[in-house]
Amino acid sequence: MKAKQLEQLLHKEIPISQAMGIEVDHLDKNTISVRAPFEKNKNIHNTAFAGSIYTTATLAGWSLLTHYLQANNIDGAVVLAKANIKYLRPINQDIIAYCDLSNSETLTDLKGHIEIKKRAKIELNITVKEQALVKAKMNAFFAIV
């Protein structure tokens, strides 16, 4: 799946992602960046809205994991089980969420695990950054069912 295909899939299947103007800036085997434009996702203080920051991070994690399953021929649906998020600094521009699977220990032998147990839990860290500055940090637990 390419970034543009993923973006179209999100817009079609999760209508609020289209209303948010979600764009998939980058997608490869282990990394993703997902953008939500500022104007559609601002709040009463004219900074990025907390709900949109969370949703952008969720879409980054869910998409990258779904892409990983596809690329590795693993059957399963990805659902978010729980998450926590910290808002460290206000965001005055587009929200950009990054996720990287390359150091994810919970992905080790995922295929074998799912074949035996029929389900798995994956923990992902997703960051929202402006250049090098971290603006929000999400820790998300996805279930593969």
Add this chain to the structure above:
Amino acid sequence: MKAKQLEQLLHKEIPISQAMGIEVDHLDKNTISVRAPFEKNKNIHNTAFAGSIYTTATLAGWSLLTHYLQANNIDGAVVLAKANIKYLRPINQDIIAYCDLSNSETLTDLKGHIEIKKRAKIELNITVKEQALVKAKMNAFFAIV
């Protein structure tokens, strides 16, 4: 502030709340319920989208606290500092988030606290329910600045 006024304020100041079709079903001194219609907020599995569940809960907490400050003549802006959420069961209908301040210990002497310290932290529990069945639980920490 009445429920309809609050709803209009959200739509005007937080544009994504309008795109989600957010409705304020109920608002009084201590309680609120906020609804997001299913069709605009569904996911690829045809259940309510995790991002929209979180956002609806966030809007319930933020709105009720903002209303509380206004009603008690307390100056301050409400911002979400951190939150965690657990998704307990899938939702197949409108998302409805409830919040109740009446047992909130962190609201005790809030006015005095803000006058001296110029800021405060408030912890709120917000639940997403279908009748009596809890579908998601959010624990949110707001800052008043």
